[in-house]
């Protein structure tokens with residue numbers, strides 16, 4: 478699988494049009510994630526992969542907010558949003574989520590909105606999120622996970638190499654994600670009717686990571702599509 482450098486390039490490329498394309502589309506998921514987290518004034522909260530800061534105005538006043546992202550283009554959008562909304566108490570850093578430059582237990586809660594499928598190694602990133610979040614703190618995700626419908630699954634798997642080139646992976650299954658990260662969500666909610674996007678509310682027990690990811694094979698694609706898949710093998714996701 479292409480690494481973080483490719484993803485950083487992609488999001489710098491999108492930065493100028495990201496809000497135009499994705500703001501409304503992702504808004505209800507962001508609101509649900511914030512409702513699940515229920516941030517309180519005085520709390521220290523980290524958003525990993527803050528992007529252009531679309532979630533930032535949704536936090537209540539008095540929250541001590543930190544956002545990190547490794548795309549300077551996306552961060553510039555976040556600075557603009559902070560200025561335009563007159564947000565106070567927001568700190569933004571250019572930082573890689575695989576190596577968070579914060580001491581252990583720095584935050585009461587950590588948010589990952591539409592982020593976890595943009596990293597090549599979600600398992601490692603979640604360990605970093607657990608490390609910087611205090612024990613008993615909240616870790617909340619809103620993200621696409623593979624749909625419960627097996628036919629949609631095969632489409633998601635087949636197009637995974639293309640989506641990865643476009644900046645995210647479409648083939649992460651929720652049970653695999655939970656197994657590899659050893660997260661046990663207290664609450665999982667659907668954001669849309671097809672079950673493509675979900676919010677996860679987890680309490681940080683500082684558990685060790687689970688086993689490395691195991692990929693299932695494509696099951697229902699017609700043979701012709703499978704052959705095409707083989708021809709496109711050089712684009713396939715690799716560890």
Ligand SMILES: C[S@@+](CC[C@H](N)C(=O)[O-])C[C@H]1O[C@@H](n2cnc3c(N)ncnc32)[C@H](O)[C@@H]1O
Pocket residue numbers: 481484485488499503507525526527528529530531532545546547548551572573574575589590591592595596
């Ligand atoms: C799909 S955007 C989501 C942005 C925002 N959370 C939202 O709700 O719109 C994913 C963001 O994660 C960032 N990102 C991906 N991998 C990262 C990493 N390893 N470290 C820091 N940021 C990363 C990208 O630059 C991008 O801004």
